[in-house]
Amino acid sequence: MSDQSNIKIPFAISGGIHIGAIIILALGLSFDDKPKNMPSAPSAPAIQAVMVDQQKINQHVEKLKQQKQDAENKEKARQAELERKALEARKNRELEQQKIKNLEIERKQKEIETQKANDAAKAAQIKVQQEKERAQKAEAVRKQKEQEQKASEEAAQKAAEKRKQEEAAAKKAEDERKRKAEEEERKRKAEAERQRKAKADADAKARQEQEMADALADEQAALSQTRNKQVMSEVDRFRAMISATIQRNLVVDESMRGKSCRVFIRLAQDGFVTSSQTLDGDQVVCRAAKAAINKAGRLPVSTEAGVYDKLKEINLTVSPEFN
Template identity: 70%
Template sequence: MADNTSFTIPLTISAGLHLGVIVILALGIDFSEKPEPTPQASAPAVQAVIVDQQKVAEQVERLKQQKLASERKEQERQAELERKAQQAKKAREREQEQIKRLETERKLKEVETQKANAAAKAAQLKEQQEKEKAQQAEAVRKQKEQERQAAEAAAKKAAEKRKAEEAAAAKAAAERKQKEEAERKRKAEAEARAQQEREMAEALAAEQAALSQTRNRQVLSEVSKYKAMIMATIQRNLLIDESMRGKSCRVFIRLAHDGFVTASQTLDGDPVVCRAAKAAINKAGRLPVSSDANVYSQLKEINLTVSPEFN
C-alpha cells in the first residue's frame, strides 16, 4: 500500500508539472529564475521528479527557442512591412509630384488649346463666309446652266420629234412603195405563170392532137410512149368517183434512173382529183422510165395532167 502511494505521488507531480508547463508557455512566463524548492518526498519519488523536471526543462527550452524564432520572424516581417510602407510612401510622393507636373502641363496645354481653338474658330468663320459666297456663286451658275440645259433639251426633243416624224413618214412611204412593188411583182409573176400555163395547155393540146392523129398508126416516140405508160400506171392506181368526172389536176413528178419517184407535187386543178392523183403516184412508187439517157433526160422531171377515166 505504501509502495502504491510512493509511485502515485511522483506521477501526480509529473502530470501537474506537464500541465503547468503548457499553461506557462501559453501565458509566456519566463523560466529564467530557479524554482523554489519543494518539500522532499521519499527517495524514489524524488528521483522521478528530478528526471521529469529535466525533461520539462528541456521541453521548456525548446519552446523558448521556438518562441524566439517566431518573434524574430515576426520582427523581420514587421521590418519588411515597414520597408514596403516606406517604398509605397515614396512611390505615392513621386506619383503626387508626377500628378502636379502633369496638371501644370495640362493647364499649359489647355491655354494653348484655347488659343488654337480661337484661331481655328476665326479661320473657320472666315472659311465659312468664303464658302457661302462660293456657294451663292455656284448656285447662280447652276441655275444658268440648268436653264441652258433645259433650253437645249427642249430644242433637242423638238428636233428628235421632227426627225422621228420624218423617219416615220419615210418608212411609211418605203413600206408603201415596197408593198406596191411586191404587188406589181406578184401580178407580173401571176401573169407570167398564167401565160406559161396557157402555153403549156396549148402545147399539151397540140401534143394530144398529134397523139390522136398518130394513135391509129400506133407510132409513138419513146418520150410519148413512156409518158403514156406513166399516165397508165397512175390511172391504174387512181381511186375515182363520180364527183371527179370532167375534172383534172396538173402534177409535177421527179424520177430516178430506175423510175423511183423521188418527188411529186400538185400544181393546180380540182382538189379532190389532186389528192387522188398524189395518192396514186405514191402508191405506185416506181413508174416506167427508159434506160436511154436522152429519153430519161426528158422524163426525169415531167408535168402531167391527170383526168380520171370512166368506162
C-alpha cells in the first residue's frame, strides 16, 4: 500500500507540470525565445496570466508535496501502529504461553502430589496389613510356646517317674546281687567285679547327669532373661545342653573372637559321638570345635525315642564365648 502511494504522487506531480506546459503553449508563450516586438500595452495581461498559472502550479506542487508528506506520515503512523499492535500481540502471546506453562507446571505438581498421596495411602495400608500379620504371628508363637511348655512339663514328669522306676530296679538288682553273693562264694568276686564296673558306669552316668543338670540350669538361667522365662522344648533343651557341653570343652583363643563354625554330629542312643565333621566357618574355630566334641566323647541326649530321633543327627553353630 505504501509503494502505491509513492508511485501516485510522482505521477500527479508530472501530470500537473505537463498540464501547465500545455496551457503555456496554448497561450503562445515561450520561456526560451526572446519576446517578439509587440505593443507594450497588451503584454501585461499575458505575463500576469503566466505568473498566475505558475503560482497555481507551485501551489499545486506544494499541495502534492504536502499530500505526499501527509501520506508518508500517515503510513509511518500506520506502520508504527502495526508494530505496536504486533508487539502487543507478541507480548500477549508470550503472556499466554507463560500462563500455559504455569498451568502445566501446576498440573504436573498436582499429579506429583496426588501420586505422593496415593503412595502414602498404599504404604499405610501395607503397614496396617503388616501389623495385622505380626499380631497373628505373635499369637501363633504364644500358643506354640504354651504347647511347648505343656509338653516339656509332661516330659519332665515322665522322666521323674521313669527315674523312680530305674532307682527301684537298681535297688532290687543290688539286693539280688547280695543274695547271690551269700549263696555262692565263687561267684562273689566275679559279681564284685561286675558291680565295680557297674558302679563306675553309674558314677560316670551320675557325673553326666550332673553335668546335664548344671548345663540345663545355666542355659535356663541365660535364656530366662531373653525369652521371658519360657521353658524350652525338649529338643531345644538338649540342643542347648549339647552346645553347653561343647563350650565347656572348647579351648578358646583371642583370635577366635567374633568367629564361628558349623558342625554336623551323629549320636548314639546313649549320647556317644559316633561321627562329627565341620561344615563351614573359621578354620581355627572348626579345629577347636572338633577337638571339643572328641574330648566330650558323649553328649546329652534324651531317652525319649521321639526326641532322640531329632537329636541323633544335628547341625550346630559353635561360637566361642569369652568372659
